[in-house]
Amino acid sequence: MTEKAVTMIPEIELDRVSMQYPSAHSDVLALQEVSLNIAKGEFVALLGPSGCGKTTLLRIMADLIQPTSGGIKVAGKSAKEARLAQKYGIVFQNPVLYDWRKVRHNITLPLELMGVKKAGRYRKAEELLELVGLAKFADKYPWQLSGGMQQRVAIARALAMEPEILLMDEPFSALDEFTRERLNEELLSIWSKVGNTVVFVTHSIQEAVFLSDRVFILSPHPGRLSAVAEIPLPRPRTREMRNGEVFFRLIAQIRDRFEGV
Amino acid sequence: MNGFGNLLRLRFLPAAVWGLALLAIWEAGSWFLLKVLQVRMAQSKLPYIHEVVSAFGRYGSTLLKEGWVTLANAGLGLLLGATAGTLLAVLMSASQWMERLAFPYAVASQMVPILGLAPIVYGIVRDDQWARIIIAGYITFFPVALNMLRGLRSAHPSALELMRSYAAKPWSVYWKLRFPASLPGLFGGLKIAAPLAVTGAILVELMGARNGVGVIMLRNLYYGPSHVYMFWSTVVAGALLGVLSYLTMSVLERLAAPWQPEFRTKGGDR
Structure with missing residues (x-):
């Protein structure tokens, strides 16, 4: 019982995180009370259209910005302590x-x-x-x-x-489709060897489904967590899976979520 | 295919043609003033190039000796000014408070006429060597500081965030990111400053020094029309010193920051 409780301590834990940006007319609510847990060694995607706050959420996890309210714990400590302990590896949209x-x-x-x-x-x-x-x-x-x-x-x-945690902010969005798919496969093969926790921001449903254990679906104005989709595809993920019925069904299900928004 | 041949044809041939055409026009103009219009002191206004060149040759050893003195003083002044400018830029980039405090004075310093400042500096230090170095430094620190500051600020926000994500110390951020990123700016400033330093040194020499290009320039001016070609050769020598100082900075830039976009020879290597 106690042992199970220990293993269930999440690597990243967000508790009602909100982010408000001051603006000329009225304050913009970029994120509204987002709560989520990410397990150690898990590969999750933050998926949503522009303006849903997915990048803001990643930047809060990375301690590059501080949320207006709400709490964040990384391996039981604050995000800042995790950053200072050099737990993060970050990949931006541009290679930098x-x-x-x-x-x-x-x-x-x-x-x-x-x-x-x-x-x-x-x-x-x-x-x-x-x-x-x-x-x-x-x-x-x-x-x-x-x-x-x-x-x-x-x-x-x-x-x-x-790094124990790899944070990736739309790393392949500037690349062509072919390169992107190849790098998706390479990333998974690397991750299977390294085994760290990955948070992957994307606006591509296919990419999120192909890569992740779970997909956090965010919706815009204000940015909030609208659903979590489990991806039951077995690992290792292969190129053939992209053409499988399960893959398409999962994509369709997630797309339906967005149409409801 | 033949890269060097192309370079020769595309870059140097047009320059050579232009240069020769300009010289021919100059010579023709000089002849026109002297023989056709018969202007008073025509050769002081537009001397024959070939006479200036031959004066340059006859006068060569003196020009070289005095030119070296001027260049050495300008170089020391540049070193002084560039060091001060770089330090100021680092301080201003590190603190907004420092920038607000120092920047207006840095700008104001450039409003003081050098022509008025030179005798004051000379009066204080009582040494023509030091007066030249200080004036050369004084007019160089500002372009260096301004361009260096821009360079230090040119580091991309994401590049800074990367450093933050590594929990890098402020010193490391400067050493590994801000300084390398500032090199194009620094050299931009130095390329403006180096010829200015030469001009500054010559200016002080014109007002009274024991040696230097400015001194022989003034001496030949006093002797009047008989020394007109000698005078012009000192002017040319001064200009060449400026060009030399600029080229030196360009070469240093190539060595220190060869990674800049304009130095990339094969942009399409993918």
Whole structure:
């Protein structure tokens, strides 16, 4: 009984989180009382149209902004403590690579900040470049890589400090459909090896269904959590599943949710 | 295909043609003033280029010696001014309070006429060497500070958030993000400042110094029409010092920040 209670302690816990932005006419309510739990090692998606506050929610989890009201706990501590303990790896919509650093040194950046020795940093970068399939590009500059490759570097960088929580803010939305689907598969294969908790923001229903254990569906004006969809697709997820009946049914169900909004 | 040949043809050929055309027009104009219009002191107004060039040759060792003195003083002044400007920019970027305090004075400092300031500085330090260095530094610190500040602020918000997510210390944020991001701005400032430093040094020399391009410029002006080609050669020498200082900054920029978009040779390498 007690043991079960312990294992059920969530990794990320939001309790009636609201976010209000002051504006000229009236305050904009970006998020209204969002409560949700994310388990350790779970892959969840925050799905919704523009203006539903999904990015705001991710930024609150990352302690990049503070909510107007409500509580957030990460592994039992505050989001700030989790950030200071370097529990987060973040991948933004743009790769945000530093132009003056070669690919290898972009990946070692967080390790430098953590004070990891040079040999250790290089070994880790080598390993991660292998993982994201860019071993041959270690000594290129970011601008010498395609958009998809740059985003893979950003993922490798986010994984460098072995974060317990990977926060991804529409990481593939700037990429073409083919690249995006391939990177979805790569991301899952990486996650199956690393096993950390992933929160993935997207406005693509297919992407959310293909990747996640659970999809948090947000609706706009004001941004709020309108439903949670369990994705019963088995793992590992394969390309064939994209053409399966279950996949389409799940997508249709989620789309229906939005039409009701 | 033939990259170097193309570069030669596309960049240097037009420049050479333009240069030669300009020289020809100059020579023709000079001849016209002297022989056709018979203007008084025609050669002081528009001297024959070939005479200036030959004066440059005859006068070469002196120009080199005095030019070096001017350049060295301007360089020291630039170093001083750029260091002060960089420090000021860092302070202003770190605190809004500091910016509000210092910025109006930095702007006001540029309103003071250098021509009036130079004798005051000389009166205080009583040394022509130091007066040159201080004036050169004085007119260079502002463009450096302004451009460096812009550079420090040019770091992308997401790049700063990335640092925040790593819980990076303020010092690390400067060292690993703000400083590298500021290099294009810093060099933009230095490329404006370097020729200004040369101008500043020559200005002080014109008002009285023991050596330097400005001194021989003034001396040749006093001697009058007989030294007109010598005078013009000192003016050319001053201009060349300015160009040299600019090119030096450009080369340093290439070495320090080769990753900038304008230096990328193969943009489409995907």
